[in-house]
Amino acid sequence: MxxxxxxxxxxxxxxxxxxxxxxxxxxxxxxxxxGDIVFVELPAVGAxxxxxKAFGVVESVKAVSDLFAPVSGAVVETNGELAGRPExxxxxxxxxxxxxRISVSDAGELDALLDAAAYEAIAAxx
Amino acid sequence: xxxxxxxxxxxxLAQRHVALGARMIDFAGWLMPxxxxxxxxxxxxxxxRAGLFDLSHMGELYVEGPEAGSALARALVSDPRTLPxxxxxxxxxxxxxxxxxxxxxxxxxxxERYLVVANASNTAVVxxxxxxxxxxxxxxxxxxxxxxxxVSIQGPESVAAxxxxxxxxxxxxxxxxxxxxxxxxxxxxxxxxxxxxEDGFEVFVAWERAGDLWDTMLEAGRSRxxxxxxxxxxxxxxxxxxxxxxxxxxxxxxxxxxxxxxxVVRLEKEGDFVGxxxxxxxxxxxxxxxxxxxxxxGRGIARHGYPVLSGEAVTGTVTSGxxxxxxxxxxxxxxxxxxxxxxxxMLDVAVREQPVAAEVVALPFYRRKR
Numbered sequence: 206m207x208x209x210x211x212x213x214x215x216x217x218x219x220x221x222x223x224x225x226x227x228x229x230x231x232x233x234x235x236x237x238x239x240g241d242i243v244f245v246e247l248p249a250v251g252a253x254x255x256x257x258k259a260f261g262v263v264e265s266v267k268a269v270s271d272l273f274a275p276v277s278g279a280v281v282e283t284n285g286e287l288a289g290r291p292e293x294x295x296x297x298x299x300x301x302x303x304x305x306r307i308s309v310s311d312a313g314e315l316d317a318l319l320d321a322a323a324y325e326a327i328a329a330x331x
Numbered sequence: 332x333x334x335x336x337x338x339x340x341x342x343x344l345a346q347r348h349v350a351l352g353a354r355m356i357d358f359a360g361w362l363m364p365x366x367x368x369x370x371x372x373x374x375x376x377x378x379x380r381a382g383l384f385d386l387s388h389m390g391e392l393y394v395e396g397p398e399a400g401s402a403l404a405r406a407l408v409s410d411p412r413t414l415p416x417x418x419x420x421x422x423x424x425x426x427x428x429x430x431x432x433x434x435x436x437x438x439x440x441x442x443e444r445y446l447v448v449a450n451a452s453n454t455a456v457v458x459x460x461x462x463x464x465x466x467x468x469x470x471x472x473x474x475x476x477x478x479x480x481x482v483s484i485q486g487p488e489s490v491a492a493x494x495x496x497x498x499x500x501x502x503x504x505x506x507x508x509x510x511x512x513x514x515x516x517x518x519x520x521x522x523x524x525x526x527x528x529e530d531g532f533e534v535f536v537a538w539e540r541a542g543d544l545w546d547t548m549l550e551a552g553r554s555r556x557x558x559x560x561x562x563x564x565x566x567x568x569x570x571x572x573x574x575x576x577x578x579x580x581x582x583x584x585x586x587x588x589x590x591x592x593x594x595v596v597r598l599e600k601e602g603d604f605v606g607x608x609x610x611x612x613x614x615x616x617x618x619x620x621x622x623x624x625x626x627x628x629g630r631g632i633a634r635h636g637y638p639v640l641s642g643e644a645v646t647g648t649v650t651s652g653x654x655x656x657x658x659x660x661x662x663x664x665x666x667x668x669x670x671x672x673x674x675x676x677m678l679d680v681a682v683r684e685q686p687v688a689a690e691v692v693a694l695p696f697y698r699r700k701r
Contacts, residue, residue, distance in 0.1 A: 240366060240369055240370055240563070241369050241370055241371040243632065243654035244630075244631070244632050244654065244661075246630075246631070246683075262683065264632050264654070265370075266370040266371060266563065266567060266653055266654055266656070267365070267370060267563050267566075267653075269632075269634060288630075
């Protein structure tokens with residue numbers, strides 16, 4: 206169920222690291238729990254994020270949920286498609302529903318992220 | 332907290348909801364479905380076809396006796412004595428200070444027999460208040476909330492789905508009317524009422540017959556494109572229709588006039604009623620605040636509790652808000668200062684400390700085509 210080539214946070218974000226850049230989104234479990242996603246608020250390109258701190262918001266019809274930075278670094282790209290089609294986060298959470306790309310400032314923080322098995326255990330608890 | 336308050340009650344349909352894939356939540360002490368297929372899909376089904384709701388958590392209070400009408404006229408702000416048998420009215424029960432204890436539907440079932448339907452969260456409070464206010468009059472209050480199940484079908488296909496199942500003539504049953512008969516062979520009270528802004532019916536039956544009723548109505552409804560609908564879509568549907576939700580638009584600190592529901596208060600009725608003095612004063616004075624509709628024009632969704640700003644100053648608070656599935660824009664209801672309540676007024680909603688533009692609009696947001 207959970208892609209094994211990604212890393213995860215306890216706050217239900219996924220992370221794909223390529224060449225020092227971390228692509229971040231929310232997991233299918235998170236998207237399913239939120240229900241129909243109708244709004245995604247993302248930071249500006251260039252914004253400096255700190256690991257564990259809120260960087261944006263995802264809203265479903267019913268609920269508002271913070272997005273937390275999995276790692277520290279500068280935002281190098283955001284998914285502009287989500288402004289007009291926030292439902293991509295439900296339909297394709299690990300693909301077209303990605304949210305931001307971060308230039309990772311401290312590679313050591315990546316070690317603190319969960320692997321697929323550990324995340325799956327957390328998701329199974331709800 | 333005691334065990335009594337922590338264990339949510341189940342309606343007779345709870346296991347069916349789980350089997351249908353519903354996500355269940357504790358709502359007002361009841362285990363209720365918040366969504367099945369998804370709020371937007373369920374919302375659209377009701378607007379375009381039909382949806383089936385379990386409302387068995389709501390309170391059913393029967394009031395019967397020679398003085399039933401005058402007792403209710405004394406206890407509530409409306410005048411149930413003016414109702415013809417077989418008709419219903421939207422009403423409220425207020426505190427002596429004019430604050431709303433609950434909003435209600437009152438059905439006149441007979442010359443001396445009424446049904447008062449209360450919100451699940453307020454049933455005990457309403458039942459107690461009625462018992463106190465009816466004391467000494469020739470009337471019997473019978474709280475049948477835990478013996479009465481309620482299944483509602485709402486949407487343009489409701490008549491076509493329900494008509495084959497009932498001996499009640501739906502073609503002559505008017506909006507806010509009710510008739511006793513059978514549905515799926517089960518003795519039922521069929522009312523043309525709802526909380527969605529669509530045509531639809533509410534079917535009251537005995538608790539133990541609810542499963543059979545639900546199964547039959549769902550099967551008949553499915554042939555018309557109906558799906559089960561949870562509390563999530565119930566909330567977005569009523570919000571588009573501009574209908575108040577107790578706890579959001581209405582509460583003990585709010586009087587009916589501020590909520591734009593002064594028409595419910597029958598000040599001209601004969602006799603005293605609880606709240607009369609305070610409500611006469613509220614009717615005569617300019618309101619402190621007014622309930623308005625907002626359409627968010629900027630980027631963001633206004634939610635319950637967010638401040639509403641006029642320039643730099645706080646003018647009010649959002650009571651309910653969501654992304655409207657029908658209109659495709661964020662909508663909200665809010666209390667604002669009367670000077671900011673005119674449609675067309677541009678205000679801001681503070682969304683996570685950031686001002687987001689919102690325009691005051693007339694309610695409701697959505698009105699069905701007839």
